[in-house]
Amino acid sequence: MICMGVTASAPAKVIMFGEHFVVYGEPAIVLAIDKRAYARVEQRKDGKLFFRSLNLSLSGYFENGNFKVEEGDAREARLRFEPLKCVVDKVLEKSGERVGLDIEVNSAIPVAAGLGSSAATAASVAAAVSALLGVKAAKEDVFRIAFEAEKITHGTPSGVDPAIATFGGALMFQMDTGFRPIEVKCEIPLVVGDTGVNRSTRVQVMKVRGVMDRHPHIFRFMREIAREIVLEALEALKRGDLEALGELMNLNHALLYGVGVSDESLEWLINAARKAGATGAKLTGAGGGGCMIALAESERIGKVLEAVQTAGGRAFIAKKTDEGVKIEQG
Amino acid sequence: MICMGVTASAPAKVIMFGEHFVVYGEPAIVLAIDKRAYARVEQRKDGKLFFRSLNLSLSGYFENGNFKVEEGDAREARLRFEPLKCVVDKVLEKSGERVGLDIEVNSAIPVAAGLGSSAATAASVAAAVSALLGVKAAKEDVFRIAFEAEKITHGTPSGVDPAIATFGGALMFQMDTGFRPIEVKCEIPLVVGDTGVNRSTRVQVMKVRGVMDRHPHIFRFMREIAREIVLEALEALKRGDLEALGELMNLNHALLYGVGVSDESLEWLINAARKAGATGAKLTGAGGGGCMIALAESERIGKVLEAVQTAGGRAFIAKKTDEGVKIEQG
Numbered sequence: 001m002i003c004m005g006v007t008a009s010a011p012a013k014v015i016m017f018g019e020h021f022v023v024y025g026e027p028a029i030v031l032a033i034d035k036r037a038y039a040r041v042e043q044r045k046d047g048k049l050f051f052r053s054l055n056l057s058l059s060g061y062f063e064n065g066n067f068k069v070e071e072g073d074a075r076e077a078r079l080r081f082e083p084l085k086c087v088v089d090k091v092l093e094k095s096g097e098r099v100g101l102d103i104e105v106n107s108a109i110p111v112a113a114g115l116g117s118s119a120a121t122a123a124s125v126a127a128a129v130s131a132l133l134g135v136k137a138a139k140e141d142v143f144r145i146a147f148e149a150e151k152i153t154h155g156t157p158s159g160v161d162p163a164i165a166t167f168g169g170a171l172m173f174q175m176d177t178g179f180r181p182i183e184v185k186c187e188i189p190l191v192v193g194d195t196g197v198n199r200s201t202r203v204q205v206m207k208v209r210g211v212m213d214r215h216p217h218i219f220r221f222m223r224e225i226a227r228e229i230v231l232e233a234l235e236a237l238k239r240g241d242l243e244a245l246g247e248l249m250n251l252n253h254a255l256l257y258g259v260g261v262s263d264e265s266l267e268w269l270i271n272a273a274r275k276a277g278a279t280g281a282k283l284t285g286a287g288g289g290g291c292m293i294a295l296a297e298s299e300r301i302g303k304v305l306e307a308v309q310t311a312g313g314r315a316f317i318a319k320k321t322d323e324g325v326k327i328e329q330g
Numbered sequence: 331m332i333c334m335g336v337t338a339s340a341p342a343k344v345i346m347f348g349e350h351f352v353v354y355g356e357p358a359i360v361l362a363i364d365k366r367a368y369a370r371v372e373q374r375k376d377g378k379l380f381f382r383s384l385n386l387s388l389s390g391y392f393e394n395g396n397f398k399v400e401e402g403d404a405r406e407a408r409l410r411f412e413p414l415k416c417v418v419d420k421v422l423e424k425s426g427e428r429v430g431l432d433i434e435v436n437s438a439i440p441v442a443a444g445l446g447s448s449a450a451t452a453a454s455v456a457a458a459v460s461a462l463l464g465v466k467a468a469k470e471d472v473f474r475i476a477f478e479a480e481k482i483t484h485g486t487p488s489g490v491d492p493a494i495a496t497f498g499g500a501l502m503f504q505m506d507t508g509f510r511p512i513e514v515k516c517e518i519p520l521v522v523g524d525t526g527v528n529r530s531t532r533v534q535v536m537k538v539r540g541v542m543d544r545h546p547h548i549f550r551f552m553r554e555i556a557r558e559i560v561l562e563a564l565e566a567l568k569r570g571d572l573e574a575l576g577e578l579m580n581l582n583h584a585l586l587y588g589v590g591v592s593d594e595s596l597e598w599l600i601n602a603a604r605k606a607g608a609t610g611a612k613l614t615g616a617g618g619g620g621c622m623i624a625l626a627e628s629e630r631i632g633k634v635l636e637a638v639q640t641a642g643g644r645a646f647i648a649k650k651t652d653e654g655v656k657i658e659q660g
Contacts (some may be wrong), residue, residue: 159340214574215577215578217558217562219350221558222551222555225548229550251545254585254588255584267597267601304449
């Protein structure tokens with residue numbers, strides 16, 4: 001059998017509405033965006049599982065349960081590749097085969113920025129290995145495998161990242177009920193701006209918890225606002241009303257600002273985006289640095305991008321994509 | 331009769347909590363601070379009412395119902411002095427006399443910054459003229475007269491500015507029930523920072539109205555938060571808990587940020603104050619420029635002042651004062 005290898009890809013995510021309050025049971029809206037992680041897999045004869053990350057400049061292999069680094073920092077490489085090894089093991093298990101593989105990943109998604117790079121990478125590895133080995137893998141299967149990998153990376157993830165990476169599109173997520181696809185009637189032209197400031201999700205989550213502990217009544221009303229914003233956003237997405245969506249993003253950002261998870265680096269980029277004509281802008285994800293998103297009419301999006309870049313953000317234009325995980329070439 | 335003239339003074343105000351939402355019936359907390367406006371009055375023989383503002387470099391007189399400017403822009407001078415003439419007329423009416431007066435005012439309160447300079451000036455003129463003419467004027471009378479003058483300056487004012495200028499201390503104000511003194515168990519060391527950005531109260535009020543019109547449900551919860559902040563602040567003032575007060579100021583500012591009445595000039599000063607160790611900071615008054623206040627422990631207040639000044643604010647340290655309108659010298 002001659003097999004030239006398979007490439008698969010999966011999209012990044014942005015949280016458009018509801019971060020942090022999702023922890024307290026309120027709904028969130030999450031989008032897949034057209035930045036993707038790629039995985040290319042080929043068989044190798046020696047039985048090793050060899051991993052290489054082009055974007056992180058790391059490589060190494062697993063042999064008899066041990067990890068050997070070849071490029072980059074050993075600890076860092078192990079941290080990145082262990083979840084991917086878990087993905088490969090699951091697929092190998094399903095296939096009943098025991099083969100060596102070259103797995104090369106390359107992510108166009110900024111890493112550790114809250115954009116779901118690790119989940120997208122895991123989903124694309126799952127899809128590529130399945131296709132290479134002829135294992136039938138429905139999207140549900142890819143999701144479950146990528147979710148398992150996320151648990152290694154993030155402890156107790158919500159499952160939002162692997163869901164978006166697998167299914168694409170726009171999802172509403174809620175702790176109790178999980179996720180469901182939502183109707184979107186418009187292009188959603190976004191600028192994603194990375195402050196470059198390193199954030200600790202745990203620290204930000206504790207800040208919000210502190211506000212709840214010290215001001216339970218105020219926090220209750222904040223939760224109500226968070227929920228109402230998502231409900232109104234669902235309607236605005238259905239209508240394709242960018243003006244309303246932008247204002248809801250601003251309101252959502254004020255709420256996050258109120259619980260203390262914005263910071264100067266975020267405010268700086270957000271202000272720049274608003275002044276350049278964004279209909280709305282907010283932090284996305286955990287905050288305290290990390291990324292912001294700005295929404296603008298298509299004809300304005302270039303100006304907003306420029307403004308966020310000039311303000312010092314590493315920024316790119318992104319659109320919602322309905323393409324979840326997929327095989328790029330067989 | 332030899333009369334050498336009388337000097338009176340009255341304090342400035344800051345809104346500590348609740349601005350804008352007060353329009354919708356929620357409570358606000360207002361403080362008198364130790365910046366004062368002064369009025370010195372003397373009789374003159376020619377029957378003219380001669381006004382001079384030292385801080386505005388304006389002067390002119392009323393004679394037979396006509397205004398003649400002597401120093402500065404005629405329109406500006408008339409605008410400033412007409413409310414004060416109304417004050418003088420009320421007191422003359424009470425006295426039954428018809429005399430000429432030299433009225434010299436000097437305000438240490440930044441003008442048109444939402445700090446109640448015009449009400450403090452009116453209250454001090456009312457008190458000084460009353461004392462000069464031997465008219466018995468209880469504080470209630472001074473308040474009523476200053477309130478009438480405010481109606482000329484501001485159209486439909488709430489009465490908060492003349493109330494604080496007259497009675498001093500800390501007041502809770504609510505549209506339905508008016509104002510009542512509140513218990514404060516601590517010094518309240520504030521930095522007041524003026525952005526120098528000119529604001530239109532009407533424009534800011536319309537912004538808030540727009541949020542209410544477009545997002546009535548969200549706005550309802552915002553009102554609940556505004557009310558809850560004031561209720562918690564009343565407790566914190568009673569306890570003398572600067573830490574809690576500061577956090578409530580931050581939450582209140584987030585709310586004002588949410589309804590769109592903050593701006594970059596305010597954010598800039600507020601961030602500077604927080605970074606310098608303020609326990610909390612917020613815009614005060616209408617927003618969209620104008621002033622911010624920051625709260626800090628006494629030993630930190632100098633650092634916060636410096637930070638706000640370095641950030642470009644015209645800033646000063648202020649404390650709550652219990653001295654309302656008073657005669658400085660007989």
